[in-house]
Amino acid sequence: xSFKAKIGIGANxxxxxxxxxxxxxxxxxxxxxxxxxxxxxxxxxxxDAEGDDYVNAVVEIHTALTAASLLLSLQELELAFGRERPxxxxxxxxxxxxxxxxxxxxxxxxxxxxxxxxxxxxxVLLPLLQIDPLVDxxxxxxxxxxxxxxxxxxxxxxx
Numbered sequence: 010x011s012f013k014a015k016i017g018i019g020a021n022x023x024x025x026x027x028x029x030x031x032x033x034x035x036x037x038x039x040x041x042x043x044x045x046x047x048x049x050x051x052x053x054x055x056x057d058a059e060g061d062d063y064v065n066a067v068v069e070i071h072t073a074l075t076a077a078s079l080l081l082s083l084q085e086l087e088l089a090f091g092r093e094r095p096x097x098x099x100x101x102x103x104x105x106x107x108x109x110x111x112x113x114x115x116x117x118x119x120x121x122x123x124x125x126x127x128x129x130x131x132x133v134l135l136p137l138l139q140i141d142p143l144v145d146x147x148x149x150x151x152x153x154x155x156x157x158x159x160x161x162x163x164x165x166x167x168x
Contacts, residue, residue, distance in 0.1 A: 016070065017104075019065045022061070028102060030050075033066065036105075043070065044070055069141065087102075106133075114147045128158070129159065134159050138152055
């Protein structure tokens with residue numbers, strides 16, 4: 010069985026633009042997974058965080074990995090890019106968030122899907138809508154209905 014998943018990508022340490030591009034390529038190489046769509050890259054100011062501006066994107070993959078296995082793969086990829094977690098909302102070499110996993114709603118100690126703040130962040134919502142304008146967020150409805158609420162957040166498409 011294969012699932013369509015959406016992954017949010019962000020970085021604001023080092024060459025963030027290069028890191029995000031490399032991360033997208035690495036996501037396409039995950040086992041039992043294929044990359045089916047990727048947004049443009051966007052530059053955004055940190056939200057509830059500090060440091061330099063972020064480079065963000067969203068990708069869609071089809072994967073046979075379970076949600077838990079996919080999360081583990083994302084965390085391993087973050088570590089491979091030097092991700093450290095010294096404190097909440099610390100600057101990041103790479104941040105990978107599992108936003109959606111099919112139409113599932115998952116609530117465990119380590120994973121919440123849909124991502125709980127995805128409808129509140131332009132850097133997630135706008136790239137998501139770019140790759141899937143009709144995407145539905147399980148338990149919340151069409152993603153486009155949240156676009157007006159994030160319209161005041163600064164975001165700039167860079168590719």
